[in-house]
Amino acid sequence: xxxxxxxxxxxxxxxxxxxxxxQYRYNYTSIAHPVxxxxxxxxxQIIVQGRVFDGAGNSCTDAMLExxxxxxxxxxxxxxxxxxxxxxxxxxxxxxxxxEAGRYEIRTIKxxxxxxxxxxxxxxxxxxxMLNHQFTRIYFSDEEDLNARDKMLNLVPEDRRQTLIAxxxxxxxxxxxxxxxxVQGEQETVFFDL
Amino acid sequence: MNKRDWNNHPxxxxxxxxxxxxxxxxxxxxxxxxxxMDLRMPVYGDAVIDKLDHDLTKNSIVxxxxxxxxxxxxxxxxxxxxxxxxxxxxEIWQCNSTGRYIHKLDQHDAPLDPNFVGAGRALTDDAGxxxxxxxxxGAYPWGNHPNAWRxxxxxxxxxxxxxxxxxxxQMYFPGxxxxxxxxxxxxxxxxxxxxxVADFKIELTExxxxxxxxFNIVLRGSRQTPFE
Numbered sequence: 001x002x003x004x005x006x007x008x009x010x011x012x013x014x015x016x017x018x019x020x021x022x023q024y025r026y027n028y029t030s031i032a033h034p035v036x037x038x039x040x041x042x043x044x045q046i047i048v049q050g051r052v053f054d055g056a057g058n059s060c061t062d063a064m065l066e067x068x069x070x071x072x073x074x075x076x077x078x079x080x081x082x083x084x085x086x087x088x089x090x091x092x093x094x095x096x097x098x099x100e101a102g103r104y105e106i107r108t109i110k111x112x113x114x115x116x117x118x119x120x121x122x123x124x125x126x127x128x129x130m131l132n133h134q135f136t137r138i139y140f141s142d143e144e145d146l147n148a149r150d151k152m153l154n155l156v157p158e159d160r161r162q163t164l165i166a167x168x169x170x171x172x173x174x175x176x177x178x179x180x181x182x183v184q185g186e187q188e189t190v191f192f193d194l
Numbered sequence: 195m196n197k198r199d200w201n202n203h204p205x206x207x208x209x210x211x212x213x214x215x216x217x218x219x220x221x222x223x224x225x226x227x228x229x230x231m232d233l234r235m236p237v238y239g240d241a242v243i244d245k246l247d248h249d250l251t252k253n254s255i256v257x258x259x260x261x262x263x264x265x266x267x268x269x270x271x272x273x274x275x276x277x278x279x280x281x282x283x284x285e286i287w288q289c290n291s292t293g294r295y296i297h298k299l300d301q302h303d304a305p306l307d308p309n310f311v312g313a314g315r316a317l318t319d320d321a322g323x324x325x326x327x328x329x330x331x332g333a334y335p336w337g338n339h340p341n342a343w344r345x346x347x348x349x350x351x352x353x354x355x356x357x358x359x360x361x362x363x364q365m366y367f368p369g370x371x372x373x374x375x376x377x378x379x380x381x382x383x384x385x386x387x388x389x390x391v392a393d394f395k396i397e398l399t400e401x402x403x404x405x406x407x408x409f410n411i412v413l414r415g416s417r418q419t420p421f422e
Contacts, residue, residue, distance in 0.1 A: 003274050003412045005199045006389050007382040009364040010211075012349065014297035018287025018313040019351060026296065027254060028313045031242045031283065055216035062299075068236065068357055076234065082241040091236040097299075122233065124360055129213030131204035131381050133362060134223075155224050184220050193198070193223035194231055194358040 008133065011126040013062045020064060020095040031083055036067060036092035036108035043072025043109030047176045048121065048138060048166060051102050054129075055184030059102035063127035063181075067092045067106055067138075074114040110140065110175075118146035118153065125181060125191075135194040138179050139165045156190050163189045195231040195356050196274060196414040202386045210377035212338055233357040238283040239317065248316040250286075250328035260310035262291025262329035264404040267365070267392065271322045271352065273415025278322025282413070285315040285351040286326060293332030302334050327404065333372055345372035345379060354413040365409045366391045 011019075021028035039045065052063040068091050070076045077090040088109070096102045111119045121138040139147050147153055153161050166177035181189045206218040246253040251260055271282045289295040289312060292304040296311055312331075316324045331346045347364040354360065366379060368391055373379050382390060389412070398406025 002276050003272060004202050004386060004389065005274065005414060006202075006361060006363055006411045007386050008203045008361060009349075009382075009390070010378060011351075011362050014289075014295040014300055015287060015349065017296050017311055018285060018349065021313060026311065026313075028311050029242075029244070031238060031285070031315070032236075055220070058216075060217070066360075068233075078234070078237060080239040080241055081236050084241070089236070122357060124357075126362060127217060129211070129217030130206075131208060131211070131214060131218075131378070132198075132206060133360060134219065135358065152226070152230065155226065160221075183217055188219060188221050190221075191219050191223050193225050 008131060010128055010131050013128045016095055020093055023095055032091050032093035034092055034094040034106050036106055037088045038086045040086055041088045041109050046108060046110050047174055048106040048179055049103060049176060050179040052096055052181045060127055061097050061102040063096045065094050065104060066124040067121050069111040069121040070114050072109050072112050074112040113146055118143050118150040134191040136189055136191050137164055141165050141168045160190050195358055195416055204381035208381035211381055231358050235353050235355055235357050243317055247314050248326050250314045254311035255309050258309055260307050260329050265328060265330050265407055266400060266404045267326045267407045267409055268398050269324055269409040269411060271318050271411045273413055279413060280318055280320045280322060282318040283353045284324050286348050288312045288331040288348045289334060291329050291332050293334030343372050345370040345376050359414045361413060368394055
């Protein structure tokens with residue numbers, strides 16, 4: 001290759017006024033939000049929530065997640081993203097710094113199965129102390145048959161696959177999937193060399 | 195989709211930057227066959243760009259101009275073959291000229307600037323070029339080790355055309371005496387550190403107005419040329 005890739009650097013602790021300004025209530029606009037699909041979007045409305053834990057078991061309150069998914073008919077959006085409009089965006093961004101627990105919450109619809117893969121949400125994780133972002137995926141606990149045949153999950157050693165599967169809960173009438181990310185340790189989440 | 199060039203990126207754990215030790219995977223990343231890497235990114239365009247988004251010296255004025263040294267940054271976003279990449283969303287954020295971020299958790303005892311948020315964005319043009327006006331950020335202390343100071347830097351975030359072609363990096367200024375002491379800068383392999391340092395350019399300097407810097411950025415891109 002003629003040119004070498006520009007090296008990655010950490011997002012640092014103070015990204016919110018730039019990348020998640022509206023969520024953190026800074027005086028700047030945002031290109032993406034924790035709402036990936038609003039109530040007008042056809043499909044099963046879900047909330048994905050969880051926390052990010054470091055290797056010492058501490059909840060990280062300065063992480064940022066980006067998520068990218070298809071809609072309930074298996075389409076990735078190819079329209080220009082307009083953060084001021086409603087409807088299906090497919091792409092979202094959320095920081096974990098808005099509560100002491102470090103909990104994030106994404107409002108979306110459950111994606112369809114596409115290309116023979118189980119329904120999933122693609123996730124990129126950034127935080128202080130990470131010089132390189134990490135890629136992971138969220139799968140769904142009520143899709144056992146499709147999960148068992150999914151080609152990405154099948155790249156993962158069997159005893160680690162459950163780290164990618166969000167647990168379905170019903171909370172106050174809402175469908176919630178809980179997905180914690182353990183960046184290190186016994187329950188370490190699987191990350192892909194994408 | 196080309197793979198991440200791990201010879202050019204920092205390691206996951208770089209012990210001199212202390213928080214890397216507990217904040218990175220210890221188990222190996224799962225390799226993914228190249229044909230499974232392709233997934234297009236969301237499309238961003240004019241809907242996210244207001245006319246002052248690229249000008250941090252003007253996009254948050256309350257009652258005057260921000261204090262500090264005005265600079266203009268020109269750059270081209272290219273792939274590994276050197277081809278310009280159009281329509282790349284480039285987001286930047288930084289501290290002000292005193293070394294203070296507007297972020298609520300920044301405790302550094304240096305003044306905030308009421309006219310400076312320190313955030314902006316731009317899209318690359320058809321040839322891959324972008325441009326920002328801003329204020330040169332200051333150095334600031336941090337708690338990593340005794341008397342630790344970050345060299346002046348601007349954070350850059352870029353969306354390539356593929357989901358995996360994502361980059362967050364930092365742009366530094368030439369000749370900074372703090373380079374030798376900064377573990378974040380030095381986490382990058384020695385042969386690649388220059389790629390994070392902007393070039394001062396008198397040709398880009400705007401007479402009577404702003405010092406000019408050039409900061410080109412190389413994304414992964416795809417091996418195939420689009421016309422083959």
